[in-house]
Amino acid sequence: MSAGTEVALTREHGLELLREMMRIRGFEDRCYQLYGEAKIRGFLHLYNGEEAVAVGAMRALRPGDAIVSTYREHGHALARGIPMNKIMAELFGRQTGCSRGRGGSMHIFDASRRFYGGNAIVAGGLPIAAGLALAQQLQRQSDITACFFGDGAVAEGEFHETLNLASIWKLPVLFLCENNLYAMGTALERAQAETDIAAKARAYRIESTAVDGMDVSSVEHAVNNAADKIRNQGGPAFLEMRTYRFRAHSMFDPQLYREKSEIEAWRKKGPIVTLTTRMKALGLMTEEDYRRLEDDAASEIDAAVQFADSSPWEPAADLERFVYAERAS
Amino acid sequence: MPSAPPEAQARLSYRDAVREAIRCALRGDPRTFLMGEDVGRYGGSYAVSKGLLEEFGDERIRDTPLSESAFVGAGIGAALAGLRPIVEVMTVNFSLLALDQIVNNAATLSHMSGGQLNVPVVIRLATGAGRQLAAQHSHSLEGWYAHIPGLRIAVPATIDDARYMLAAALESPDPVLLFEHLYLYNMEGSLTPGIERVDLEHAAIRRPGRDVTLITYGWSLYKCLEAATTLASEGIQAEVLDLRTLRPLDDATIVSSVRRTRHAVIVDEGWRSGSLSAEVTTRLVEQAFYELDAPVARVCTAEVPVPYAKHLEETALPSAARIASAVREMLTRGGSA
Known part of the structure; x- marks a missing residue:
């Protein structure tokens, strides 16, 4: 685990981190419900349990940095600052959604926030991250590219090809592996000969650290350090975020592959409960603060659902728009 | 009608025409670079890029590892960021190792993002049979790629098209695959006087x-x-x-x-x-x-x-x-x- 995680926590900063994590948790819980109501369809992958990774990482990254994410990206998108209304509307398939209803849950994009998806092929985003970073390098920018992917991606060839390329070309990529221990239902040790993921990155001569992904402060600190190192010295860095998914892989997963007791044990060290307990013990927040954050999140989510539900559909006549770039005539 | 450039009178090979197209693109647009397997020191598997490393340096003529998926995807990413990469996949046969990037990313990102993103990457591939290279090096899969909405597929068959299609492809905001038949690289001819550009629309x-x-x-x-x-x-x-x-x-x-x-x-x-x-x-x-x-x-x-x-x-x-x-x-x- 990374050293030096004891950053002095202030009330203001701690509440900000908590607020972001609670927005995501509340959003995901509402999505679960909305799926049952058939407002959201298709594949839906929820981020419950992993909130500390998105929130800690996005706090440490800058607006000019590029982000590449996965199909479990609602948390990354929210923490990046993409308006909840646009994300919810996309999940509803509406015209006001990020991708005008063409992407859905797995394909949230926001070019203005340099958020490049929402990639639903495992490891398929890694080569793109290398390319975004190559552009940053060729244009002599101080921005970096942060690339999220799961432990499942580590088994794919694109993971290995991209780590190697990023290393030999010294590309400014921060690889952020969200190791939640399961690739869908296949446990890490059943899929990987070497389960120490951070060690794999070292084999490509990339500086690599494992981080307690359930602790938002540890994540923020580690990403800060890694991003600084990339900005100052160039070359990629790799962080393995050790985390856990509380809910099923998707809405079609009866979770036959893991014990309820395992999930319960991880819930006890969940990122929201951990930070809340810590802040209360330090006298940095009260139960009232918690309620207020909860209410704020609920109001924002209610408004987003209202916005999405009342938004228009993209006209079917516009189906074929955007397959090719629309040239100014 | 502008007067014909001096090169129009000269004999040149299809290979020379493609090389001249790449050279002009690199000279004319600092956003453009070439990457692929052995495009630099080796001079290109079909000698298309011979001499370009010396002229443009290794930042713009980039040798890649044998990682088709990674470097084609890197071309897509660099294009998303506003550059104009020319990615050489040595042959269409090897492009099968990059199908995920071409089909799942290059072809989809514009539509799937509701028009927020464009992928102005150009991918050049040698294609075809006729050189006794057997089954794994003789595919003609351009028709396969033509199945995919979001891609533009162009096949230069003449010296003029070999010389000018690349510029048209680089001007396109969409991903373009250019298929160069390996049997044509040695073909010689001359450029048609008066033609300085071609389109990617017309037969x-x-x-x-x-x-x-x-x-x-x-x-x-x-x-x-x-x-x-x-x-x-x-x-x-x-x-x-x-x-x-x-x-x-x-x-x-x-x-x-x-x-x-x-x-x-x-x-x-x-x-x-x-x-x-x-x-x-x-x-x-x-x-x-x-x-x-x-x-x-x-x-x-x-x-x-x-x-x-x-x-x-x-x-x-x-x-x-x-x-x-x-x-x-x-x-x-x-x-x-």
Whole structure:
């Protein structure tokens, strides 16, 4: 685990981190419900349990940095600052959604926030991250590219090809592996000969650290350090975020592959409960603060659902728009 | 009409024309760079990029590891960030290792993001058979790629197109795949005076004729022209249509030619089943059925993995003789020759 995680926590900063994590948790819980109501369809992958990774990482990254994410990206998108209304509307398939209803849950994009998806092929985003970073390098920018992917991606060839390329070309990529221990239902040790993921990155001569992904402060600190190192010295860095998914892989997963007791044990060290307990013990927040954050999140989510539900559909006549770039005539 | 550039008078190879296209692109636009396997120190597997490393340096002429998925994806990412990468995939055969990036990313990102993103990447690939390279190095899969919405597929068959299609592809905000037939690299010719740019929209009539339209692209263009010469000596005037772009297909030019000749033979180095030749046939059936005097015929590669031995390979591939036979058979049966 990374050293030096004891950053002095202030009330203001701690509440900000908590607020972001609670927005995501509340959003995901509402999505679960909305799926049952058939407002959201298709594949839906929820981020419950992993909130500390998105929130800690996005706090440490800058607006000019590029982000590449996965199909479990609602948390990354929210923490990046993409308006909840646009994300919810996309999940509803509406015209006001990020991708005008063409992407859905797995394909949230926001070019203005340099958020490049929402990639639903495992490891398929890694080569793109290398390319975004190559552009940053060729244009002599101080921005970096942060690339999220799961432990499942580590088994794919694109993971290995991209780590190697990023290393030999010294590309400014921060690889952020969200190791939640399961690739869908296949446990890490059943899929990987070497389960120490951070060690794999070292084999490509990339500086690599494992981080307690359930602790938002540890994540923020580690990403800060890694991003600084990339900005100052160039070359990629790799962080393995050790985390856990509380809910099923998707809405079609009866979770036959893991014990309820395992999930319960991880819930006890969940990122929201951990930070809340810590802040209360330090006298940095009260139960009232918690309620207020909860209410704020609920109001924002209610408004987003209202916005999405009342938004228009993209006209079917516009189906074929955007397959090719629309040239100014 | 601008005066012809000095190079227009000179003989040059198809390979030289592609190299000059890359050189001009690199000189004209600092956002452009070339990357791929052995494009730098080795000079390119087909010697296309020979000398470019010395002229432009290793930041813009980038040798990659043998990681097709990673460097094609890196081209897509760099294009998303506003650069204009030229990615050389040594041959179409190896592009299968980058299919995820081409089909799942390059082709989808514009639509899937609601038009927020464009992917102005150009991917160059050597394609085709004819050099006794056997099954794994002789594919003609450009028709496969033409199946995919979001991609633009162009096939330069002439010296002019080899010289100018790249610029048109780089101007396109969409991903463009340029297929260069490996048999054409050594072909020599000269640039047409007065032509300084080409489009990626239109088919071209390479030889006019009134009796039958031979619809083709790539190396097969020359087999069709040879067949047309033979047929002319027999009194049959074959029109030869070079598709140039496989996506989009230029229906208007195809249909207008066939409406005049009332006969169509499609010549495609790809296999016939589920193929580009099937697509062109269908469009003719949809748009010119009542103007056809005979069923559409096809000359394609035999439905086998392309074999090594010379006589077997030659038997498998379209040839001028097979094309001429197909025309004679069509016109004889139709009774209108």
